[in-house]
Amino acid sequence: MxxxxxxxxxxxxxxxxxxxxxxxxxxxxxxxxxxxxxxxxxxxxxxxxxxxxxxxxxxxxxxxxxxxxxxxxxxxxxxxxxxxxxxxxxxxxxxxxxxxxxxxxxxCGHCDFMLESVKGEKLSAYRDTTGVDPETFKRVLGGIDRGTLKGIRDYALMMLLWSNALRRSEVSKASIADFDPVAKTLRIFGKGKGNQSEIISLGIGTVTAIESWLTARGEVNPDKSLFCSINPGYRDGRLSTQGIYDIVKSRCQDAGITKVMSPHRIRHSSITAALEATGGDVRRVQKLSRHSSLNTLLIYDDNRKNHQGEVTDLLDSLI
Known part of the structure; x- marks a missing residue:
């Protein structure tokens, strides 16, 4: 004993x-x-x-x-x-x-108080789901020079963010082994999922763009990050969430977009475009956005339809 x-x-x-x-x-x-x-x-x-x-x-x-x-x-x-x-x-x-x-x-016994009584500020969740429309995003993609290694990488990155409405953390965590070009899938680690992964389907255009990036990069180690830095001092280092943010912001500015864009703005844009393309089918779009609640998608759909603006126009026409 x-x-x-x-x-x-x-x-x-x-x-x-x-x-x-x-x-x-x-x-x-x-x-x-x-x-x-x-x-x-x-x-x-x-x-x-x-x-x-x-x-x-x-x-x-x-x-x-x-x-x-x-x-x-x-x-x-x-x-x-x-x-x-x-x-x-x-x-x-x-x-x-x-x-x-x-x-x-x-x-742990290190203090004798709790702070439940301290309340946070009230927030309106998803009050702004605006982004850019598909035509504007096409302009962003069209402005990327795919004759350079950086251009090939950035094009693949932007395609993946748009077509799958991914969060930048999900992209940053992805490794080469997570990408399956034959099955056209990518394994991701979603927000709040810990070390639990899920498999998402990729579009043909996105698969082709990622394959082009990996070929140009010349990396075959499956444990390496899917997207990496191409700067000489950081070559093959995993592209951080801040790095992804900077790429998105810069590429959208280069395309003449005055609104400050971010990976999450692209996510908003993709979800809104998907709702538009499916006629507001929130259940189908939920598979893309991976929101746990349909109510979140309803907020996107309401913002897309702008019912408030329609009613305001009706009231305006009455006087």
């Missing part, structure tokens, strides 16, 4: 709880490690650093507050963010990071 206890302790020694007065950096690192997404870890770490800097307080001192003091401090911080003019979504993300860290610390 004693030997078993010793063995168990040796296996779990690296998980031994840290006393509240010992190593707050370890507490922060352990909390961040519970977030599967690298992007979430990076953003949440930055949000916590900003919070502690703004309140001029170390993490240990903050977590040592009583519940009344903690509520007052975080509420004051929220108010300051509002006064600074930060967007509601940004404020809510920062509050979510703080509340998540506090919840983790509370359950």
């Amino acid at each position: 004693t030997d078993n206890v010793v063995l168990l302790n040796s296996r779990l020694s690296h998980l031994t709880p840290v006393p509240p007065s010992t190593d707050w950096g370890r507490v922060l690192a352990d909390w961040l490690a519970t977030k599967r997404s690298h992007h979430t870890r990076r953003v949440y770490r930055r949000d916590i650093d900003n919070f502690l800097s703004d309140i001029d307080m170390e993490l240990g001192k903050f977590l040592s507050l009583d519940r009344h003091g903690a509520y007052a401090l975080v509420s004051r911080y929220k108010g300051e963010l509002i006064q600074k003019g930060l967007k509601s979504a940004t404020i809510n993300r920062r509050l979510a990071a703080i509340k998540s860290l506090v919840s983790f610390s509370y359950n």
Whole structure:
């Protein structure tokens, strides 16, 4: 019995709880490690650093507050963010990071309060689903010089984003092994799916564009990223989500689009175009967008039809 206890302790020694007065950096690192997404870890770490800097307080001192003091401090911080003019979504993300860290610390015995009473800003989900129409996106594609390696890559990337309404994180995570040109499929790791993957079908044009990119690139290692940087110092490095954003923004600007475009704007554009092409068949388009709720697609469809504008025109004609 004693030997078993010793063995168990040796296996779990690296998980031994840290006393509240010992190593707050370890507490922060352990909390961040519970977030599967690298992007979430990076953003949440930055949000916590900003919070502690703004309140001029170390993490240990903050977590040592009583519940009344903690509520007052975080509420004051929220108010300051509002006064600074930060967007509601940004404020809510920062509050979510703080509340998540506090919840983790509370359950680990590092603090004696929770922050459920601190409410975020009310948001109108998907209030803006505008993007560009298919003809405008054709202009973007037509402006890409496919005589260069960068052009071949960017064309394939833009085709994939448009035809499958993918999120940039899904594209960034894809490896060469995930692409099957014969079956015309791509394995992706969707938002909120953790390490669970799904197989999506690709259009012929997208498959051809990706094959052209891989041929021009000359990479055969299936473990390498599907899209990579072509810069000399970063050759074959996985194209980051920021890199994908920059490519989309730049290519759309080159095509004369004044609206600031992003991968998510292309996603909005694709979903809206799909609804238009299918006559508003939200169930079919849901297979493309992979939204968990049909209600989200109904918002896209309502924005596409602009019922409010129609009723306004009717009222306007009555006077």
